[in-house]
Amino acid sequence: MRTSASRALLRTLMGVLLATSASFGVSSVAGASGSAAKSVTITIKNFMFSPMKVTVEPGEKIKVVNKDTVTHTLTATGGQFNTGNVGHNATKTFQAPTKRGTYDYICNIHQYMMGEIVVK
Numbered sequence: 001m002r003t004s005a006s007r008a009l010l011r012t013l014m015g016v017l018l019a020t021s022a023s024f025g026v027s028s029v030a031g032a033s034g035s036a037a038k039s040v041t042i043t044i045k046n047f048m049f050s051p052m053k054v055t056v057e058p059g060e061k062i063k064v065v066n067k068d069t070v071t072h073t074l075t076a077t078g079g080q081f082n083t084g085n086v087g088h089n090a091t092k093t094f095q096a097p098t099k100r101g102t103y104d105y106i107c108n109i110h111q112y113m114m115g116e117i118v119v120k
């Protein structure tokens with residue numbers, strides 16, 4: 001009885017191990033397939049970008065959520081990216097530049113709103 005119980009336990013443990021290694025396999029495949037799977041979110045609230053500075057991989061997806069009641073944009077001062085108008089509670093997604101560097105951005109409507117995206 002005792003042996004079959006431990007055998008059952010062993011089988012369960014093996015199952016867990018298999019499931020764990022399988023999920024590891026999936027995540028490493030996702031990582032290998034590129035940065036497209038990764039994404040970061042910048043939230044706009046009280047006329048501020050949060051976080052003000054994000055570090056991303058080249059081409060990583062950047063999601064912008066506007067929690068203010070007024071419309072904002074997230075616009076690179078160098079013209080590399082621009083969400084266009086993001087209305088109240090709206091979400092826009094764009095891709096980070098593929099070239100490494102630091103990209104400053106502002107809100108086109110309220111140009112004192114500033115942030116920074118670092119591609120490394």
Ligand SMILES: [Cu+2]
Nearest residue numbers: 072107109110
């Ligand atoms: Cu704005």
